[in-house]
Amino acid sequence: MEKGNLAKWVKNEGDPVKAGDVIAEIETDKATMEVEAVDEGTLGKILVPEGTQDVAVNTPIAIIFAEGEKAGDVAAAKPAAKPAPKQEAPAPAETPAAPVSVSAPAAAPAASDPEVPAGTEMVTMTVREALRDAMAEEMRRDPSVFVMGEEVAEYQGAYKVTQGLLQEFGAKRVIDTPITEHGFAGVGVGAAFAGLKPVVEFMTFNFSMQAIDQIVNSAGKTLYMSGGQVTAQIVFRGPNGPAARVAAQHSQDYSAWYSHIPGLKVIAPYTAADAKGLLKAAIRDPNPVIFLENEILYGKSFPVPKLEDWVLPIGKARIARAGKDVTLVAWSIGMNYALGAAEELAKEGIEAEVIDLRTLRPMDIETVVESAKKTNRCITIEEGWPQNGVGADIAAQIMERAFDWLDAPVTRVSGKDVPMPYAANLEKLALPSVPEVVEAAKAVLYR
Amino acid sequence: MPATAKSLDTTKDRPRGKDQGAAARPPMSAEQEKLAFREMLLIRRFEEKAGQLYGMGLIGGFCHLYIGQEAVVVGMQMAIEEGDQVITAYRDHGHMLASGMDPKYVMAELTGRRSGYSKGKGGSMHMFSIEKNFYGGHGIVGAQVPLGTGIAFANRYRENNRVCLTYFGDGAANQGQVYESFNMAELWKLPVVYIIENNKYAMGTSIERSHAQRDLSKRGMSFGIPGEQVDGMDVRAVKAAGEKAVAFAREGKGPYILEMLTYRYRGHSMSDPAKYRTKDEVDKYRKEHDPIEMVRTRLIEEKRASEDEVKKIENEVKNIVNEAAEFASHEPEPDASELWTDVTR
Numbered sequence: 001m002e003k004g005n006l007a008k009w010v011k012n013e014g015d016p017v018k019a020g021d022v023i024a025e026i027e028t029d030k031a032t033m034e035v036e037a038v039d040e041g042t043l044g045k046i047l048v049p050e051g052t053q054d055v056a057v058n059t060p061i062a063i064i065f066a067e068g069e070k071a072g073d074v075a076a077a078k079p080a081a082k083p084a085p086k087q088e089a090p091a092p093a094e095t096p097a098a099p100v101s102v103s104a105p106a107a108a109p110a111a112s113d114p115e116v117p118a119g120t121e122m123v124t125m126t127v128r129e130a131l132r133d134a135m136a137e138e139m140r141r142d143p144s145v146f147v148m149g150e151e152v153a154e155y156q157g158a159y160k161v162t163q164g165l166l167q168e169f170g171a172k173r174v175i176d177t178p179i180t181e182h183g184f185a186g187v188g189v190g191a192a193f194a195g196l197k198p199v200v201e202f203m204t205f206n207f208s209m210q211a212i213d214q215i216v217n218s219a220g221k222t223l224y225m226s227g228g229q230v231t232a233q234i235v236f237r238g239p240n241g242p243a244a245r246v247a248a249q250h251s252q253d254y255s256a257w258y259s260h261i262p263g264l265k266v267i268a269p270y271t272a273a274d275a276k277g278l279l280k281a282a283i284r285d286p287n288p289v290i291f292l293e294n295e296i297l298y299g300k301s302f303p304v305p306k307l308e309d310w311v312l313p314i315g316k317a318r319i320a321r322a323g324k325d326v327t328l329v330a331w332s333i334g335m336n337y338a339l340g341a342a343e344e345l346a347k348e349g350i351e352a353e354v355i356d357l358r359t360l361r362p363m364d365i366e367t368v369v370e371s372a373k374k375t376n377r378c379i380t381i382e383e384g385w386p387q388n389g390v391g392a393d394i395a396a397q398i399m400e401r402a403f404d405w406l407d408a409p410v411t412r413v414s415g416k417d418v419p420m421p422y423a424a425n426l427e428k429l430a431l432p433s434v435p436e437v438v439e440a441a442k443a444v445l446y447r
Numbered sequence: 448m449p450a451t452a453k454s455l456d457t458t459k460d461r462p463r464g465k466d467q468g469a470a471a472r473p474p475m476s477a478e479q480e481k482l483a484f485r486e487m488l489l490i491r492r493f494e495e496k497a498g499q500l501y502g503m504g505l506i507g508g509f510c511h512l513y514i515g516q517e518a519v520v521v522g523m524q525m526a527i528e529e530g531d532q533v534i535t536a537y538r539d540h541g542h543m544l545a546s547g548m549d550p551k552y553v554m555a556e557l558t559g560r561r562s563g564y565s566k567g568k569g570g571s572m573h574m575f576s577i578e579k580n581f582y583g584g585h586g587i588v589g590a591q592v593p594l595g596t597g598i599a600f601a602n603r604y605r606e607n608n609r610v611c612l613t614y615f616g617d618g619a620a621n622q623g624q625v626y627e628s629f630n631m632a633e634l635w636k637l638p639v640v641y642i643i644e645n646n647k648y649a650m651g652t653s654i655e656r657s658h659a660q661r662d663l664s665k666r667g668m669s670f671g672i673p674g675e676q677v678d679g680m681d682v683r684a685v686k687a688a689g690e691k692a693v694a695f696a697r698e699g700k701g702p703y704i705l706e707m708l709t710y711r712y713r714g715h716s717m718s719d720p721a722k723y724r725t726k727d728e729v730d731k732y733r734k735e736h737d738p739i740e741m742v743r744t745r746l747i748e749e750k751r752a753s754e755d756e757v758k759k760i761e762n763e764v765k766n767i768v769n770e771a772a773e774f775a776s777h778e779p780e781p782d783a784s785e786l787w788t789d790v791t792r
């Protein structure tokens with residue numbers, strides 16, 4: 001049995017229902033059967049009207065509102081009743097057919113950035129301020145959001161990103177932890193399982209390695225392992241990547257590490273506007289989100305639209321500079337090199353298109369592929385190491401999707417394949433640079 | 448074995464330094480006391496110079512000074528034997544000097560030059576000298592604790608009669624891996640002495656705001672590891688406690704915990720304005736408990752050394768430090784090819 005007809009509604013919209021009440025009758029080729037409500041509440045909305053033929057098994061037919069919910073909450077409410085009892089193993093009518101290849105179904109394209117209405121005032125602010133404002137706004141909006149980490153409260157943040165939050169929200173919601181990353185990351189995930197929305201700051205992402213088991217195994221996988229029951233709405237944020245002269249143990253880019261993990265979302269903004277809009281989105285997103293900031297960018301200023309609620313879509317790249325000759329793909333501080341190189345290349349008449357990925361997982365590879373099809377050349381830029389880096393994945397995806405459009409191999413500019421040295425001259429050599437990007441661009445243009 | 452931790456109320460500002468019945472302290476010989484004075488002064492002057500070079504831009508990144516805590520490492524070093532090992536975190540310049548590492552090459556590492564102990568590749572937080580049995584220099588809070596335990600494991604495995612001194616901070620004492628280490632160390636009776644340098648703060652967080660059990664010498668109790676609190680501002684007390692703990696570990700009785708009650712005068716690192724404590728608090732330690740001043744006063748008052756002798760030591764130390772700074776400022780940077788060396792072997 002895979003489908004049936006909705007013969008009759010026994011209850012009407014607005015009627016109170018208790019679990020077990022018969023609400024509708026369904027006819028199948030074998031029998032007529034009754035559908036019972038599974039929750040208590042009010043029959044809020046009938047999704048499948050009386051008389052509808054061939055309703056697939058497992059199609060939601062109505063929504064029952066729990067006490068206190070109202071019609072505006074339709075998207076959040078869970079489908080209350082399903083038509084046919086499961087006498088036989090029903091075909092999973094709602095999920096896609098078994099995939100023919102091993103690759104995952106393509107994710108739905110992310111929405112575009114919201115329009116900034118003409119005449120909106122733009123305020124110049126630092127990335128640091130934008131991040132702080134994002135947290136403060138979300139904390140005002142939702143009392144279940146709280147911030148936790150080392151030195152986030154009384155010290156106002158090791159890098160002053162949480163400045164003022166303790167003063168506004170108090171010690172219940174802005175919490176200094178001991179130096180126990182594995183412990184407090186796990187505490188955060190547990191609190192998220194129980195419905196709170198923690199924003200966990202790592203003083204730097206280097207220290208998240210102490211906690212990586214809780215991030216990957218507990219936060220990242222539990223939704224899947226629980227068959228969709230247990231969510232972890234949690235943000236792990238903090239500065240990522242090399243700062244200046246802090247040497248090997250404090251200078252690592254975790255872009256590739258975390259974007260490897262299904263179950264996590266990974267965001268790495270460059271501008272203050274993106275930092276604000278994406279951090280707000282991350283806090284609202286029902287998944288664990290790794291939010292990679294950058295210490296060197298904290299003090300950089302950008303215009304940010306002065307809007308009531310500036311939230312950006314996760315998973316959408318931004319074309320930061322249009323061009324036709326070569327595509328440069330970067331994110332976070334990598335954008336400094338990309339934009340710097342585009343400037344240099346322009347002086348020589350080369351028009352580079354610069355894409356700011358903003359989100360690394362889910363990655364907006366469509367935008368990258370479209371650009372590569374246009375320019376026929378692509379350079380990726382990251383401070384992380386080359387092997388199994390984000391650039392390596394982009395190169396593979398372009399090869400799979402746009403091989404015939406390429407006029408040159410996709411080229412990676414990355415951090416050198418060594419731990420970060422302390423000495424000033426070696427550190428400079430270890431990092432990518434504008435001249436390296438320029439050189440790579442010229443190489444793929446055969447110039 | 449029952450824990451022998453003495454219980455002091457650590458929530459109060461405990462006596463550190465001379466007001467703790469100093470006369471009753473185990474004595475040192477005149478020679479030992481002069482040595483302690485010289486070693487502590489060397490660290491003090493070295494650190495002051497490092498602070499200056501940082502201000503001049505010759506040292507970059509993170510630089511954590513040991514000023515105020517000198518008695519801990521010097522007293523402990525006087526309690527061990529040739530061949531015993533030392534491992535610590537990033538506040539490590541003092542440990543290196545006390546281990547006998549050359550101030551010139553330590554300073555050259557701080558300035559990122561080719562003759563530094565790590566060829567300029569490690570910097571302030573990551574420096575090693577296997578020759579001097581100094582195993583670093585580690586930037587990740589708490590990570591050195593299992594490492595030191597592992598060095599002690601190797602000692603027992605080899606039956607070499609060596610003890611590993613494993614230093615960590617009050618803040619580090621909250622990391623989970625510390626307790627995983629305690630368990631194994633006691634289980635396998637490893638020759639390790641855990642030295643908790645309790646300087647009252649982990650960055651801007653005081654011990655009161657971060658520790659449920661504030662008597663850190665008791666932190667090994669549930670594993671059966673004995674521990675005690677020591678006046679870490681008095682080099683004599685440190686040495687005496689160190690000798691007892693090291694002997695215990697060397698005899699195969701297992702690990703021992705020494706909580707050193709100490710104080711750092713400077714900010715956590717060069718960029719810390721240290722607004723979380725009062726100037727009075729710092730001044731009190733400097734004036735009343737300074738580990739070096741206490742020894743200097745004793746040397747002279749008890750006529751163990753003449754003013755001239757003390758002056759001579761001071762000049763000698765000053766010259767060593769100036770020479771180190773001069774050297775470290777003029778050494779060449781590492782060769783560019785060094786970027787690619789030492790990654791694997």
Ligand SMILES: Cc1ncc(C[n+]2csc(CCOP(=O)(O)OP(=O)(O)O)c2C)c(N)n1
Pocket residue numbers: 150179181203207210538586587588589615616617618619620644646648649650715
């Ligand atoms: C795993 C980890 N978390 C955080 C940090 C950042 N950090 C460096 S030092 C420090 C404070 C440590 O305090 P304590 O152990 O008391 O040592 P002290 O600095 O007082 O010598 C912190 C939080 C780090 N280096 N490693």
Ligand SMILES: [Mg+2]
Pocket residue numbers: 616617618644645646647648649650
């Ligand atoms: Mg401390």
